Amino acid sequence: MEKVAIIIPCWNESLTIEKVVKDCKKAMPEASIYVYDNNSTDGTAEIAEKAGAIVRHEYQQGKGNVVRRMFRDIDAECYIMLDGDDTNPPEFAPEMADLVLNKGVDMVVGDRLSSTYFEENKRPFHNFGNTLVKGSINLLFKSDIKDIMTGYRAFSYNFVKTYPILSKGFEIETEMTIHSVSHNMHVANVVTDYRDRPDGSESKLNTYSDGFRVLKTIFRLFKNYRPLLFFGLSSLILFIIGLCFFIPVLANFMKTGLVPKIPTLVVSCFIMLTAILSLFTGIILDVIVNKDKQAFEFRLQQAHANKVLLEKSDD
Incomplete structure (x- = not known):
């Protein structure tokens, strides 16, 4: 070496x-x-x-x-x-x-x-x-x-x-x-x-x-x-968008007891569901990334062992 x-x-x-x-x-x-x-x-x-x-x-x-x-x-x-x-x-x-x-x-x-x-x-x-x-x-x-x-x-x-x-x-x-x-x-x-x-x-x-x-x-x-941060931010953005659609529908319902904008309610629900899915995607991938970091530490140990063997062979 x-x-x-x-x-x-x-x-x-x-x-x-x-x-x-x-x-x-x-x-x-x-x-x-x-x-x-x-x-x-x-x-x-x-x-x-x-x-x-x-x-x-x-x-x-x-x-x-x-x-x-x-x-x-x-x-x-x-x-x-x-x-x-x-x-x-x-x-x-x-x-x-x-x-x-x-x-x-x-x-x-x-x-x-x-x-x-x-x-x-x-x-x-x-x-x-x-x-x-x-x-x-x-x-x-x-x-x-x-x-x-x-x-x-x-x-x-x-x-x-x-x-x-x-x-x-x-x-x-x-x-x-x-x-x-x-x-x-x-x-x-x-x-x-x-x-x-x-x-x-x-x-x-x-x-x-x-x-x-x-x-x-x-x-x-x-x-x-950093999947948890990435998908967490995506989830937050989607949640805010869904909330913007939902608040007018909720306000109208509280005032009149009616929901005249059914399509808007459906869209807001789908966006909220997507936000939840994004959050759980981030959580699952974060676990996988942490497992990969553990495996990487073992690869580092193996590389160090190989280095020691190469140095001994040179001697």
Whole structure:
């Protein structure tokens, strides 16, 4: 098992990948540097290999698919993941690795938003999107993650080998953040600098389509990880709507003893029943989620046992 593995997902980053690999070697000369090429057509893989990286390939398109492959292939005590576009300075990697190796942190988030991100990033909608996503997740999951969308992170062996990756694209960062806070994993923030892409290098992130996918992921994971709150809120909204329909009918009945608006009464009853069903759906799913969290703790123990065996085999 390797001590530290630096893993770099790449797609058409020929302008920057050589510098990124060399900077990683300078920052952590003891680490193995892996570049996972995702169907690049500009010679990214060849440049990375000449710079001294171990180059591997993932042919299913999408960052989520690349991260899944990296996590499956590599066994290390600490994983440092950063982008190949030279926006994440590797000099912060030793501090992040120290938190994983010596402080028992499961995931370290490279926090760009607290440093130079808003000055360096020239795309206002990206800035707004990062702020919106961070606020939404911290509110819904009662967390304190400083930068949700960053690709600059460090992971423990236990995190990597127990994390079920479902996302295929750039929403992977959102998914792993919600997974970690939902399962009470130890998450730390390290403030890092951010450099905007050099001239000629273009972002692969589409502000609107990928932004919509990220919001869709938040909605899906909120429903999956906190079903009681999700369906409880739905139940409350439906109950209020049903009450709005029912109150005029009740008021008229109290006044005249008649119910002239039978269809309105029927609609209000159906809405109230739907509210009750939504509430009980949330309760049932919450029990299932708690059972899954118990099973996850056993998977963590198994991953730790596998890590110990790998370390003994290396000795």
